[in-house]
Amino acid sequence: MDAFILRNGQLAQEDSPDLTETDLFIESGKLKAIGPQLPAVDGVPEFDVTGRVLLPGLFDVHVHLREPGREDKETIKTGSEAAINGGVTGIVAMPNCTPAIDSGGMVQSVLDIASRDARIPVYTTGCITKGRLGKELANIGGMHARGAVMITDDGDPVGNHQILRRAMEYAREFGLIVASHCEVKELSGVGAMNEGEVSYRLGIPGIPAESEEICISRDIRLAHLTGAHVHIQHVTSGEGMRIIERFKEDGIHVTCEVSPHHLIFNETHIQDYDTHYKMNPPLRRPEDNAILLDGLKRGIFDVIATDHAPHTDFEKQLDFGSAPFGITGLETALPSLYQEFIKPGHFGWDLLVKRYSAEPRRLLGHDPVVFKEGSPVNLTIFHPDKETHFTTSFMQSKSKNTPFLDQHVQGHVEMVVLDDAILLDRLTANAS
Ligand SMILES: [Zn+2]
Incomplete structure (x- = not known):
């Protein structure tokens, strides 16, 4: 999936206490467009992320x-x-x-x-x-x-x-x-x-x-x-x-x-x-x-x-x-x-x-991640209304030594995108 559009996400930023509703058009690892109600593009799949928080x-x-x-x-x-x-x-x-x-x-x-x-x-x-x-x-x-x-x-x-x-x-x-x-x-x-x-x-x-x-x-x-x-x-x-x-x-x-x-x-x-x-x-x-x-x-x-x-x-x-x-x-x-x-x-x-x-x-002297047109994609999508069940099979660490083992915690990481790689996807797999 080289290009896709995320609809109606809630963008979180370090300098704004409020989340901003926005669409993201991602293409070849870059943010091609950002803003509300982006036009549809022929052949580019769209995913509804209503209610999800878009985090750097x-x-x-x-x-x-x-x-x-x-x-x-x-x-x-x-x-x-x-x-x-x-x-x-x-x-x-x-x-x-x-x-x-x-x-x-x-x-x-x-x-x-x-x-x-x-x-x-x-x-x-x-x-x-x-x-x-x-x-x-x-x-x-x-x-x-x-x-x-x-x-x-x-x-x-x-x-x-x-x-x-x-x-x-x-x-x-x-x-x-x-x-x-x-x-x-x-x-x-x-x-x-x-x-x-x-x-x-x-x-x-x-x-x-x-x-x-x-x-x-x-x-x-x-x-x-x-x-x-x-x-x-x-x-x-x-x-x-x-x-x-x-x-x-x-x-x-x-x-x-x-x-x-x-x-x-x-x-x-x-x-x-x-x-x-x-x-x-x-x-x-x-x-x-x-x-x-x-x-x-x-x-x-x-x-x-x-x-x-x-x-x-x-x-x-x-x-x-x-x-x-x-x-x-x-x-x-x-x-x-x-x-x-x-x-x-x-x-x-x-x-x-x-x-x-x-x-x-x-x-470390690096630039923080920003969401603006043309910038490389570095994105975590978080669903605040879903829970995460921290089972041994869910966790990817080799060790399971956490007080949250087998606990349900509010919120769920649904997608992680870094440059042109979708590193984690629990979102589009469940989308219609
Ligand atoms: Zn120490």
């Missing part, structure tokens, strides 16, 4: 693809297919593979696999330190030369202040973002959830919010000292967010992200020792959910990112203390954010487009 393809800057080394959990192919299934058309892979992505050669090999196996753009980060061990700087110049878009030891912080300082100095020279997983390991210890009343009651060792907050403060101070761009990953605590906000008010260049699960869930969900609520940094208190949501609405968070972290059933079925940290997120992000926040009116489609499509692309 989403973009996720924090994804674990597990290849090389743990292809039993995920591969670049299955992870990118999971992204497509969730309406996401670009992803950034974290470097905590086996071996770690800590050299130009490793960056190249990941990008080579991606260009062979993935139907969407896959970018990769590189490690800050060799083997992510925190002891010796990785070859940052070499990784940059091969196309790494950020450096990070995600999964762990860089414990040594001086090594982080040197890494930031190199990163600044190459214009590379330093993405920070913020945690003071000595404070986290063997903790498996947020430290507080709930962890005491459940008898699970806790991770105090200060473990994250102290490191956030250190990393931004070092970024200020070196002139590097630091990006704080997966902020979970209200105070952590306020620290970033204060530095931003002082004019310091720092960006940050929040994940859907830290907005939606909190420590009270762990009552049944369900490891689908175990992640690092951990789910915090209900009041943190409210502060993070408020910060997202006020623009403190630059981007939403899932921290998609696939793990096998076998590992996640271990006891709460032994199971690995992390949950998948690429396939559930859009419907869950719609159900929890957009549908009840906490924020609009404009915020979602800005924080989960436009700003993530700008973070």
Whole structure:
């Protein structure tokens, strides 16, 4: 299907709180025409998308693809297919593979696999330190030369202040973002959830919010000292967010992200020792959910990112203390954010487009997706009135470690189009 017309869709844009009703005429991967009541074209099929939201393809800057080394959990192919299934058309892979992505050669090999196996753009980060061990700087110049878009030891912080300082100095020279997983390991210890009343009651060792907050403060101070761009990953605590906000008010260049699960869930969900609520940094208190949501609405968070972290059933079925940290997120992000926040009116489609499509692309120095005549097509079609049933067969990720497993969530990704490829189509197949 080289050309088709979509009728009566609702266009979502980052700069407009209202959806705009429009038709789209797509031909050879380009937007041939856009506007209401476009004329019919001989031989071009038409599809009615009344009630559907037309979104620019989403973009996720924090994804674990597990290849090389743990292809039993995920591969670049299955992870990118999971992204497509969730309406996401670009992803950034974290470097905590086996071996770690800590050299130009490793960056190249990941990008080579991606260009062979993935139907969407896959970018990769590189490690800050060799083997992510925190002891010796990785070859940052070499990784940059091969196309790494950020450096990070995600999964762990860089414990040594001086090594982080040197890494930031190199990163600044190459214009590379330093993405920070913020945690003071000595404070986290063997903790498996947020430290507080709930962890005491459940008898699970806790991770105090200060473990994250102290490191956030250190990393931004070092970024200020070196002139590097630091990006704080997966902020979970209200105070952590306020620290970033204060530095931003002082004019310091720092960006940050929040994940859907830290907005939606909190420590009270762990009552049944369900490891689908175990992640690092951990789910915090209900009041943190409210502060993070408020910060997202006020623009403190630059981007939403899932921290998609696939793990096998076998590992996640271990006891709460032994199971690995992390949950998948690429396939559930859009419907869950719609159900929890957009549908009840906490924020609009404009915020979602800005924080989960436009700003993530700008973070990497890319242009955001626009809908105008002649532009390349990068489109996700979302039906807000249909539900998604997150069964193991529906999900394309190799791993099914999500609290939404077997749940029905409001909203359904119906179609994903990128350039001249229809990557996903649950729309025209059902059309008359
Ligand atoms: Zn992390």
